[in-house]
Amino acid sequence: MAATLGVTITPGPGRQTGTATKDTNAYKKRNTFMKKALLFAVIIAVLVTAGAWVRLYADKGPVVAYSHPGDANSWFKAFSTELETEAGERGYQYRVANAQGKIGQQIADVENIVADKPEFLILGPITPDGSAAALDIAKEAGVPVIVVNRDIDGVAGEDYITKIYSDFDWIGEKLAELTHDAFPAGTKIRIVELHGTQGSANTIGLSRGFRKKMEEYNKTEIRMEIVVSQPGNFNKEIAMKAMEKILQSKVEFDAVFCHFDDEALGAIRAMQDKGIKLGDNPANGEIIVVGNGGTNDGLKAIKDGTYYKIVSVTPYYADAVFDAIESYKKNEKLPDYIRVGDIVIDKSNVDEQMSTAF
Amino acid sequence: MDTKTEVTTNNPGTASLMQSEGPLVALLALCVVGTVFFPTFLTPLNLANILRQVSLTGIVSIGMAFVILSGGIDLSVGSIAALAAVLAANLSGEYPFLAVLIPILAGIGMGALNGLLITRMKIPPFIATLAMMLGATGLAFLLSDGESAPSDTSGWFSQVTNSDILGVPCIGVIFVLALGVAIIVAKHTPFGRSVYAIGGNEEAARMMGLHVNRDKMLAYMLSGGCAATAGVLYAARYTAVSPGDFAGWELTAIAAVVISGTSLTGGIGKMAHVLYGVLILGTIPNLINKQGTLDSHDANVITGIVLLAVILLQSRIANQEEHSLGDMA
Numbered sequence: 076m077a078a079t080l081g082v083t084i085t086p087g088p089g090r091q092t093g094t095a096t097k098d099t100n101a102y103k104k105r106n107t108f109m110k111k112a113l114l115f116a117v118i119i120a121v122l123v124t125a126g127a128w129v130r131l132y133a134d135k136g137p138v139v140a141y142s143h144p145g146d147a148n149s150w151f152k153a154f155s156t157e158l159e160t161e162a163g164e165r166g167y168q169y170r171v172a173n174a175q176g177k178i179g180q181q182i183a184d185v186e187n188i189v190a191d192k193p194e195f196l197i198l199g200p201i202t203p204d205g206s207a208a209a210l211d212i213a214k215e216a217g218v219p220v221i222v223v224n225r226d227i228d229g230v231a232g233e234d235y236i237t238k239i240y241s242d243f244d245w246i247g248e249k250l251a252e253l254t255h256d257a258f259p260a261g262t263k264i265r266i267v268e269l270h271g272t273q274g275s276a277n278t279i280g281l282s283r284g285f286r287k288k289m290e291e292y293n294k295t296e297i298r299m300e301i302v303v304s305q306p307g308n309f310n311k312e313i314a315m316k317a318m319e320k321i322l323q324s325k326v327e328f329d330a331v332f333c334h335f336d337d338e339a340l341g342a343i344r345a346m347q348d349k350g351i352k353l354g355d356n357p358a359n360g361e362i363i364v365v366g367n368g369g370t371n372d373g374l375k376a377i378k379d380g381t382y383y384k385i386v387s388v389t390p391y392y393a394d395a396v397f398d399a400i401e402s403y404k405k406n407e408k409l410p411d412y413i414r415v416g417d418i419v420i421d422k423s424n425v426d427e428q429m430s431t432a433f
Numbered sequence: 434m435d436t437k438t439e440v441t442t443n444n445p446g447t448a449s450l451m452q453s454e455g456p457l458v459a460l461l462a463l464c465v466v467g468t469v470f471f472p473t474f475l476t477p478l479n480l481a482n483i484l485r486q487v488s489l490t491g492i493v494s495i496g497m498a499f500v501i502l503s504g505g506i507d508l509s510v511g512s513i514a515a516l517a518a519v520l521a522a523n524l525s526g527e528y529p530f531l532a533v534l535i536p537i538l539a540g541i542g543m544g545a546l547n548g549l550l551i552t553r554m555k556i557p558p559f560i561a562t563l564a565m566m567l568g569a570t571g572l573a574f575l576l577s578d579g580e581s582a583p584s585d586t587s588g589w590f591s592q593v594t595n596s597d598i599l600g601v602p603c604i605g606v607i608f609v610l611a612l613g614v615a616i617i618v619a620k621h622t623p624f625g626r627s628v629y630a631i632g633g634n635e636e637a638a639r640m641m642g643l644h645v646n647r648d649k650m651l652a653y654m655l656s657g658g659c660a661a662t663a664g665v666l667y668a669a670r671y672t673a674v675s676p677g678d679f680a681g682w683e684l685t686a687i688a689a690v691v692i693s694g695t696s697l698t699g700g701i702g703k704m705a706h707v708l709y710g711v712l713i714l715g716t717i718p719n720l721i722n723k724q725g726t727l728d729s730h731d732a733n734v735i736t737g738i739v740l741l742a743v744i745l746l747q748s749r750i751a752n753q754e755e756h757s758l759g760d761m762a
Binding site: 273 | 465466473478482579581671672677718722723726
């Protein structure tokens with residue numbers, strides 16, 4: 076390198092016969108240019124070496140790629156971390172692309188991923204209809220897809236291998252059952268519902284399941300009734316404001332059903348501010364709060380006794396995802412839908428469940 | 434005097450190439466990085482993917498380039514694209530022809546409204562187009578009921594948009610053709626020359642007898658039309674359109690134009706270089722995707738750093754050019 080530099084500079088002194096200004100100017104200009112060229116060459120050399128090194132050590136087994144829908148919350152953080160760990164333990168190389176909630180971005184992510192022919196694509200749909208286009212792209216490239224997190228439009232066994240996520244209808248039914256069982260037989264239960272973002276798969280499933288179970292109970296003499304249903308958008312602040320308005324309107328109620336822990340925490344806060352008693356005994360005039368979740372703060376509220384019971388929506392099912400991948404590789408028949416097992420969290424098991432909180 | 438001339442002629446050809454083709458150098462550097470690190474980077478499929486993925490924001494950038502060259506800014510392009518896409522999605526089932534025509538006309542109309550606010554009411558472009566951005570986004574959400582609007586992609590327009598010609602995505606061909614037309618318009622038409630003159634010095638352009646107001650209006654109409662076209666193509670490409678998908682498009686378009694070496698104060702810049710700006714912005718996420726272990730926040734930070742590096746390179750080169758011009762004088 077130094078030699079090259081020397082050689083190129085040599086024309087400089089050759090022109091020393093000219094005026095002094097001319098010489099220094101020309102020399103300086105050429106010198107800086109050569110310095111830049113040298114720097115550029117060094118950068119390229121470093122890159123090539125780094126690239127060779129990376130390629131040499133990059134081969135960590137077959138690739139599984141996760142197309143992350145981009146929801147920025149603790150649930151998805153726990154889910155993708157677990158997926159990455161599980162991939163490493165089972166000898167797969169993990170790759171992730173975050174769509175930041177934009178369909179166009181998710182489609183682009185999947186185009187880029189399948190161009191590199193990974194062994195599997197794990198797809199977390201943003202919306203059932205919008206994300207369905209990703210299935211076509213993967214099918215065309217011959218990359219098998221496992222759908223996680225939420226539902227998608229498509230046919231199992233044809234457009235994707237299987238779907239794995241929590242059964243929100245079941246969670247809704249379970250929450251209705253817990254609410255019902257908290258009250259003595261024959262009581263009328265007036266319920267406030269704080270639901271999730273309109274149109275999302277969770278909101279639809281939870282509402283449907285809860286109402287279905289309610290109708291079953293309403294066949295006997297006990298009557299469960301939803302007196303108010305307001306959006307809480309899975310958000311603490313919005314749920315708190317909604318509950319404040321409900322309290323101002325003087326609607327009487329006995330129980331609160333929330334689609335997510337954060338909504339329950341917002342509602343609890345609003346009720347505490349008004350001096351309303353919360354707990355597990357309606358006979359003492361305590362309001363019963365149930366919800367879907369499993370967050371750190373949700374479990375703390377269970378311990379405090381302000382939050383009655385949670386039905387979990389666990390983010391820890393990476394093992395089920397990789398079990399499905401391995402069954403598929405062994406040509407075993409897989410069900411169209413694999414239900415993630417969720418549990419009831421209350422005072423009796425909150426301590427042992429603390430480690431699973433997200 | 435004669436010393437100076439000799440210095441400039443002594444300057445090697447490569448240096449002047451660096452000066453005029455800064456964005457190209459930056460793009461090539463990114464491609465070198467990509468090729469070195471990822472074996473699948475320099476494959477026809479991957480390059481076709483990049484072209485397909487940049488073409489929509491690329492079309493928006495063309496309109497944006499005219500506005501910025503004229504010394505203005507258009508923050509409403511993302512919202513106009515969103516509104517056009519929702520309109521196109523709603524019309525796509527029953528009226529496939531109107532689904533293309535009406536949104537584009539609406540986009541041109543909104544651009545005209547921007548132009549009127551700026552030229553007649555003398556509202557600064559930043560404020561006028563910000564108001565349009567808020568209004569159009571609101572309208573798009575109202576029309577789609579806050580959810581994603583299903584789009585019928587079975588019609589001929591969608592089929593064409595989604596097909597490939599010899600492995601080259603049609604949507605990319607549309608972008609490149611549009612850019613070709615824009616290059617000719619910018620260089621060889623009275624309107625194009627007028628846009629440069631207005632951006633350079635609006636008062637001088639007015640005194641030279643150019644139709645300053647008319648041509649500024651036209652630039653905003655062009656920008657609105659380009660944005661709406663991109664929105665229509667989006668609806669033709671995806672089966673569901675959500676207004677939220679277009680958030681940040683205006684920033685991508687502005688970034689592409691700035692990276693291409695166009696001065697934000699107007700008057701300076703090459704339309705052809707918009708291609709490099711657009712491709713640079715498409716290559717960075719492609720590389721991040723291939724890297725595959727970065728979460729979205731890391732990816733955003735890296736994109737920011739690379740953009741800053743490219744823009745610094747740009748401005749250094751521009752400064753050098755100014756200095757050497759200074760030497761000449």
